[in-house]
Amino acid sequence: MTAEPGAEVVRVEGISKSFGPVTALADVNLHVRRGEVLGLIGDNGAGKSTLIKILTGYHQPDGGHIIFEGEPVTLKSVVHARSLGIETVFQDLAMIDDLPVYLNLHLNRELTHRPFPFLHRREMKRRAREALDSIGIDIPSVTAEVGMLSGGQRQAIAVARSVYSKAKLMLLDEPLAAMGAKESAVILRVLQELKRRGDIAIILIAHNYGQVMDVCDRVNLLQHGEITFDRLAGETSVAELLDLVNAEYRLGGGH
Numbered sequence: 183m184t185a186e187p188g189a190e191v192v193r194v195e196g197i198s199k200s201f202g203p204v205t206a207l208a209d210v211n212l213h214v215r216r217g218e219v220l221g222l223i224g225d226n227g228a229g230k231s232t233l234i235k236i237l238t239g240y241h242q243p244d245g246g247h248i249i250f251e252g253e254p255v256t257l258k259s260v261v262h263a264r265s266l267g268i269e270t271v272f273q274d275l276a277m278i279d280d281l282p283v284y285l286n287l288h289l290n291r292e293l294t295h296r297p298f299p300f301l302h303r304r305e306m307k308r309r310a311r312e313a314l315d316s317i318g319i320d321i322p323s324v325t326a327e328v329g330m331l332s333g334g335q336r337q338a339i340a341v342a343r344s345v346y347s348k349a350k351l352m353l354l355d356e357p358l359a360a361m362g363a364k365e366s367a368v369i370l371r372v373l374q375e376l377k378r379r380g381d382i383a384i385i386l387i388a389h390n391y392g393q394v395m396d397v398c399d400r401v402n403l404l405q406h407g408e409i410t411f412d413r414l415a416g417e418t419s420v421a422e423l424l425d426l427v428n429a430e431y432r433l434g435g436g437h
């Protein structure tokens with residue numbers, strides 16, 4: 183089914199999740215297609231991270247369904263979700279700073295000279311270079327330690343790692359938080375390139391609506407545990423999004 187360009191990769195139906203007395207998600211419905219970047223916005227505490235953690239297999243929902251590539255799935259764990267092609271790029275990156283770029287790209291997937299347990303470094307370097315070049319990430323050397331790179335470059339490598347592991351659905355939770363304009367531009371360029379290639383579905387959480395509008399095809403607003411707004415980016419504006427979120431404060435629903 184996903185061989186088709188534009189095919190639906192994931193559909194979420196009626197997802198709910200509470201933490202004790204706190205209802206994080208009440209009745210969430212959303213979907214995203216191959217080659218599409220869906221921007222997920224919402225006030226602090228709206229439930230965005232909880233939704234991403236459900237899709238990544240970290241939290242189990244209390245109710246509702248997840249349809250992945252047309253089949254209902256129960257995502258039992260992060261490892262299970264990853265085995266299906268659901269990859270998350272976290273804010274805190276999960277990179278090992280004192281390892282070079284090419285080994286970070288191959289974490290838990292190191293190539294060896296079979297049947298011998300020696301690392302096939304030359305081949306890993308070659309593949310790392312190819313993976314970075316293929317999505318336009320400009321890193322001078324794949325042997326550089328990740329800890330020496332800028333935040334933007336590290337985040338770009340985290341994205342490349344997901345692509346390299348053949349992600350079908352990529353989840354990005356605030357990848358641009360704490361980044362300067364130049365660093366954000368690196369990531370936005372990579373996302374544009376992935377969009378152009380058209381084979382991955384992407385859900386992006388971001389607080390900067392200007393950046394959301396730059397890269398997303400469609401925007402969903404999460405409020406009170408439900409998606410209350412679903413619009414093509416070309417049919418809305420930063421001003422409208424700000425207005426919708428700020429309306430909550432005016433109604434006394436904000437924190």
Ligand SMILES: Nc1ncnc2c1ncn2[C@@H]1O[C@H](COP(=O)(O)OP(=O)(O)OP(=O)(O)O)[C@@H](O)[C@H]1O
Nearest residue numbers: 201204205206224225226227228229230231232233
């Ligand atoms: N593990 C948890 N235990 C208890 N409550 C939680 C837990 N995770 C989230 N919550 C609560 O669920 C609600 C939704 O939180 P969530 O982090 O998903 O929101 P968010 O939209 O990602 O917010 P932010 O933009 O601030 O990151 C909040 O009220 C939060 O306090």
